[in-house]
Amino acid sequence: MTAFALLLVTAAVAYGFCRFFRLPSIPVLIGAGMLLGMAGLVPEGLALGGGEGTMGMLELGLVFLVFASGVELNPRRFRRFGKAVLWVAGVQFSLAMGVGFLCAIWMGMGTLEAVYVGGGLAASSTLVVLRHLQERKAMFEPYGRVVTGVLLLQDVALVLLIIVLSHVDDGGWNVGRGLLEAAVLGGAAWVAQRFVIPKLVFRFKPDEENLLLWLVAVLLGFVGLASWLDLPLIAGAFVGGFVFSAFPLNGLVRGQLSSLVDFFQAMFFVALGALLGVPEAGLWGQALVYSLVVIVVTPPLVALVAEWRGLNARAGIESGLLLAQTSEYSLLLGLGGVMLGHVSPETFSVLALTTVITMTATPFLGRESVANFLLPFHPLRKKGRIESAPSGHVLILGFGSAGMWTLKPLLAQGENVLVVDDDAVVCAALAKKGIPFLRGDGAEVEVLEKAGARDAKLVIASMRRVGDALTVLRHVKGVPVVARVFEEVDAEKIREAGGRPVMNSMAAADTFMAWLENNDRVKG
Incomplete structure (x- = not known):
């Protein structure tokens, strides 16, 4: 005892x-x-x-x-x-x-x-x-x-x-x-x-x-x-x-x-x-x-x-x-x-x-x-190359496992889409499908500049950390930004920064597409 x-x-x-x-x-x-x-x-x-x-x-x-x-x-x-x-x-x-x-x-x-x-x-x-x-x-x-x-x-x-x-x-x-x-x-x-x-x-x-x-x-x-x-x-x-x-x-x-x-x-x-x-x-x-x-x-x-x-x-x-x-x-x-x-x-x-x-x-x-830190060391046979920064496009930052749910309706509408992701396997799959991509961290200013984020018609931030989405919002002032979030407290931060939060993007795909169709700037 x-x-x-x-x-x-x-x-x-x-x-x-x-x-x-x-x-x-x-x-x-x-x-x-x-x-x-x-x-x-x-x-x-x-x-x-x-x-x-x-x-x-x-x-x-x-x-x-x-x-x-x-x-x-x-x-x-x-x-x-x-x-x-x-x-x-x-x-x-x-x-x-x-x-x-x-x-x-x-x-x-x-x-x-x-x-x-x-x-x-x-x-x-x-x-x-x-x-x-x-x-x-x-x-x-x-x-x-x-x-x-x-x-x-x-x-x-x-x-x-x-x-x-x-x-x-x-x-x-x-x-x-x-x-x-x-x-x-x-x-x-x-x-x-x-x-x-x-x-x-x-x-x-x-x-x-x-x-x-x-x-x-x-x-x-x-x-x-x-x-x-x-x-x-x-x-x-x-x-x-x-x-x-x-x-x-x-x-x-x-x-x-x-x-x-x-x-x-x-x-x-x-x-x-x-x-x-x-x-x-x-x-x-x-x-x-x-x-x-x-x-x-x-x-x-x-x-x-x-x-x-x-x-x-x-x-x-x-x-x-x-x-x-x-x-x-x-x-x-x-x-x-x-x-x-x-x-x-x-x-x-x-x-x-x-x-x-x-x-x-x-x-x-x-x-x-x-x-x-380890992701950039992963070998990737096909590199994404962009001759010059695009404009008037839909920029998807972070593709992950749910990205195709967002990408398919955008491609069906004839949108010019560019995907930014730091995952070699995701990038290889995009290259195989012929989808334009840029390998890198979507929260880095240099990558955002290469991807033409300030000239995009829409930015979809699907990164895990809400801090990354806030970095994007500060960089692309005036551009519509949709950000995936998991908590209501994070959603409030996105709203205060001028973005539109979507709770867990796969579950909210219909809500997002309805907003996309009714947004004048994106339409134009």
């Missing part, structure tokens, strides 16, 4: 520190746990190799975090991108695991221990990536759906790997039995998701307090079933979360889980930091090597496969950057290996440090500015 209270107080102080200084929470929580170790206040049972104490302190947090992550992984969300998800997840997981395995062998590890390292480096953090997608309101964008699907398949693959490795000492028959039991557990979760839980919710209509009790009951029920089947508890937590993943049930439970997720996340990462203490310099060096493997291999691999399967270059790059970290599942994989004697405490410490480093780097690597 004293250990729990000490971790709780440390987590509360660390969270307050993060809020006050506006710092990323995960590295601060881990650092606070490390300070516990340095001060000699590590709770009893948290030392590596300390048996059930170690597993209990960390697995408690992991079980709930994995359950909460499973709630977000609804397969229907990415059904339209099923082939892309399968290819990206399959290629990324297998190649990243292979590179990690070879790297571990090169560092002198045995084959079995290297398998643990390879698996740990192959999976990305569902917890971290989903939080970033939610903060950027990108869960339902194409790349957000693909990333969500990849996370689901990675999690399934790593859970199966944990099951296989936990039975590997018992022979092939027991490995097969473990996989069969995992299939039984997954089948029970599928039945509960499709036929049981929705009907119970519809019939009893639980209020918030009762719904929270339902969540805990389902979690404990599937964790208990996993234990009875001699499967890792994490498998039960994962499929238990999947039970609530279907829309609209996941929307109902998300609010109930948010505060609990914050609590268990804080406890988990402080406990992890306390467990690690201050590792030796040699372990830091190995962790940096593994971190570079993850950060260097994952983004280009994901970007290439995602683009090959139909995503544009920006979406592929952003997907790869978001997936460039190791997972909370990697920690459980390594910790289970320590308990089974397959992995040394030093190797687990290296895996944990790699997770700390890559999770800490994700908020910086995952920024849109990093993707924007």
